[in-house]
Amino acid sequence: MKKFLQxxxxxxxxxxxxxxxxxxxxxxxxxxxxxxxxxxxxxxxKFNASQNKxxxxxxxxxxxxxxxxxxxxxxxxxxxxxxxxxxEVGTATMMYAKGAVxxxxxxxxxxxxxxxxxxxxxxxxxxYSTPEGELLSMPFNSSxxxxxxxxxxxNKAGVxxxxxxxxxxxxxxxxxxxxxxxxxxxxxxxSWVLIENYSAWHNLxxxxxxxxxxxxxxxxxxxxxxxxxxLATLAEWTKDKRFVYGGRAGASLPMFTNGECGMWINxxxxxxxIKSQAKFNFGxxxxxxxxxxxxxxxxxxxxxxxxxxxxxxxxxxxxxxxxFLSFLxxxxxxxxxxMESGYVPITKAASDLMQSxxxxxxxxxxxxxxxxxxxxxxxANSKGLRFGNFVQIRDVINEEMEAIWxxxxxxxxxxxxxxxxxxxxxxxxxxxVQ
Amino acid sequence: MLKxxxxxxxxxxxxLVAPQIIITLVFFIWPALQALxxxxxxxxxxxxxxxFVGLENFISLFEDPLYIESVWRTFLFSGLxxxxxxxxxxxxxxxxDRVIRGALAYRTLLIWPYxxxxxxxxxxWIFMFDPTLGIVSYTLDMFGIEWNQAVNGTQAMAxxxxxxxxxxxxxxxxxxxxxxxxxxxxxxxxxSIDGASPIRRFRDITLPLLAPTSFFLLVMNIVxxxxxxxxxxxxxxxxxxxxxxxxxxxxxxxDGFVGLDLGGSAAQSVVLMFIVIALTVVQFRFIExxxxxx
Numbered sequence: 146m147k148k149f150l151q152x153x154x155x156x157x158x159x160x161x162x163x164x165x166x167x168x169x170x171x172x173x174x175x176x177x178x179x180x181x182x183x184x185x186x187x188x189x190x191k192f193n194a195s196q197n198k199x200x201x202x203x204x205x206x207x208x209x210x211x212x213x214x215x216x217x218x219x220x221x222x223x224x225x226x227x228x229x230x231x232x233e234v235g236t237a238t239m240m241y242a243k244g245a246v247x248x249x250x251x252x253x254x255x256x257x258x259x260x261x262x263x264x265x266x267x268x269x270x271x272x273y274s275t276p277e278g279e280l281l282s283m284p285f286n287s288s289x290x291x292x293x294x295x296x297x298x299x300n301k302a303g304v305x306x307x308x309x310x311x312x313x314x315x316x317x318x319x320x321x322x323x324x325x326x327x328x329x330x331x332x333x334x335x336s337w338v339l340i341e342n343y344s345a346w347h348n349l350x351x352x353x354x355x356x357x358x359x360x361x362x363x364x365x366x367x368x369x370x371x372x373x374x375x376l377a378t379l380a381e382w383t384k385d386k387r388f389v390y391g392g393r394a395g396a397s398l399p400m401f402t403n404g405e406c407g408m409w410i411n412x413x414x415x416x417x418x419i420k421s422q423a424k425f426n427f428g429x430x431x432x433x434x435x436x437x438x439x440x441x442x443x444x445x446x447x448x449x450x451x452x453x454x455x456x457x458x459x460x461x462x463x464x465x466x467x468x469f470l471s472f473l474x475x476x477x478x479x480x481x482x483x484m485e486s487g488y489v490p491i492t493k494a495a496s497d498l499m500q501s502x503x504x505x506x507x508x509x510x511x512x513x514x515x516x517x518x519x520x521x522x523x524x525a526n527s528k529g530l531r532f533g534n535f536v537q538i539r540d541v542i543n544e545e546m547e548a549i550w551x552x553x554x555x556x557x558x559x560x561x562x563x564x565x566x567x568x569x570x571x572x573x574x575x576x577x578v579q
Numbered sequence: 580m581l582k583x584x585x586x587x588x589x590x591x592x593x594x595l596v597a598p599q600i601i602i603t604l605v606f607f608i609w610p611a612l613q614a615l616x617x618x619x620x621x622x623x624x625x626x627x628x629x630x631f632v633g634l635e636n637f638i639s640l641f642e643d644p645l646y647i648e649s650v651w652r653t654f655l656f657s658g659l660x661x662x663x664x665x666x667x668x669x670x671x672x673x674x675x676d677r678v679i680r681g682a683l684a685y686r687t688l689l690i691w692p693y694x695x696x697x698x699x700x701x702x703x704w705i706f707m708f709d710p711t712l713g714i715v716s717y718t719l720d721m722f723g724i725e726w727n728q729a730v731n732g733t734q735a736m737a738x739x740x741x742x743x744x745x746x747x748x749x750x751x752x753x754x755x756x757x758x759x760x761x762x763x764x765x766x767x768x769x770x771s772i773d774g775a776s777p778i779r780r781f782r783d784i785t786l787p788l789l790a791p792t793s794f795f796l797l798v799m800n801i802v803x804x805x806x807x808x809x810x811x812x813x814x815x816x817x818x819x820x821x822x823x824x825x826x827x828x829x830x831x832x833x834d835g836f837v838g839l840d841l842g843g844s845a846a847q848s849v850v851l852m853f854i855v856i857a858l859t860v861v862q863f864r865f866i867e868x869x870x871x872x873x
Contacts, residue, residue, distance in 0.1 A: 390730050
């Protein structure tokens, strides 16, 4: 009996001892599989080894949509992680969830962490800030669409200059098809590339109230003649294979890497995939300019994701979260992340570090996305977009654009329909957050 | 006389059915009521606020021509999947039933697809038909048929029907084969002596005796096509191109779990539930009358 008591006492004492030095564990849910997932684990390991108060625990939760809906479901069940990675289309949903998110700028201030929003690339911060300029989520992995081109195919087709305007893209596509290629140009993430970025690039509004940054009650307006003309021209190009649609998201990647399409407009973050798959010389250039719309490009808008901090965790965790975010945005962490993942460096310091290490010189073209994003200070039309229900609106845009490519709707009708359907979804979103 | 119980009613019978009742309550009745409740609200994604909107979710559904299209599309899809999966399974079962040597190997091969997860089945088919990489689209191209399910809605629909039916053939096959093997050989022997040809025997003996099995399978296949094909669609077309393959259950998922429109999605699942209840009633009231249980 005495022995049992001793053991019991010993056990309870030792558990007390353990809890006294126990680290505060912080959950970080993310959507980075494969190589990028390993890089994220590496960041956490490095941070965990650098101190002993906190332990960051990254958890892979599947796709962006799965990660976000998973975190929301967890929040409703009061089991939310402290940090969650959310893609850019989920921004409005997160930002209007007052009481659920902890603005990172406030978090950093509350925990006395040095924080300078001016250290980031402006096109990145503008996307995630309140109208007053407060940064709500921590920029983490951003990218922008670029024109990928097959150097060998362009040479063979006799295109001597990489196209910089849509007219030149059309002419080059014609030559590529004439030289025997199955397709001149394809795109990925068509709403992001051909509507959202096309509009920002030419300083056209996507919706009213500064693309939704001015608050609720916004209307979509991307059914203007410029967007319609561009899509109608592309629809015209599908007839002789100058343009071939290859599916949603990144589904058309093999068409480019197999050498079927000579040009491809999609995220700069495909660098790694293209490098490992393409058996030809390739390059990346800035998105083409529509000379009938603007004389010079404005700036592109980002894709990718940021890290949102969720409310409702024990106070002790937030000090650790703030410390970890400081660590995460340091150039020593950001630069290797950008170099290995293909995402753009989100801070100027990280970009400078990459420059000084000779990354851009050794990998020509990899700075294209950064250049596009920082071409000019963002305007009301080019700082990004903040529409509620945007995940669904993007689906609507995808559907309507597919109807154009299949020839069942004109660009004019499809864009008007997309705007009508999108506006209904905006009104529904307003009802949900009131 | 037989209607009266021979046993004293006690607690035991209730206890014996209790697990089933509890499971039904927890996994069916409760979620169904929850869906009905949520269909009257528009809710914020985080559950921080919700507005009672009455029937608005339903009204906006039925005012949406795309939703009505989706309803008809779902009927077309389910009908074709059921017909294709059942007729092919019946053919295979009839053939396998006659095989004596290597029967087990044939059966095993035919049952395999059932063990594959819908998403994997979808990935498999989309790979074969990929406009760029696919072996089938490559072959079709040689015959001058241009295959691109990313642009052509009819082709996309054909593809998801094929993939969905293919996965269900195994299940149907098992039931048909078991049903055929339960038919006493003496019946066939008698028919043979009377001079009935194999086709005649199949039509006049096998088919009528398989009627209960076929009816059961019809119900199962419709339910399968309505609900279990979501993984296939998600892996293959995501409802596209231009809604061509967006069936009801996919729309529920897309709007509710991706778009986070919980009220709208709940209204859709309520509608879906009523459609399936109505279908089942029709099947049991009208089709079952033609079924003879031996």
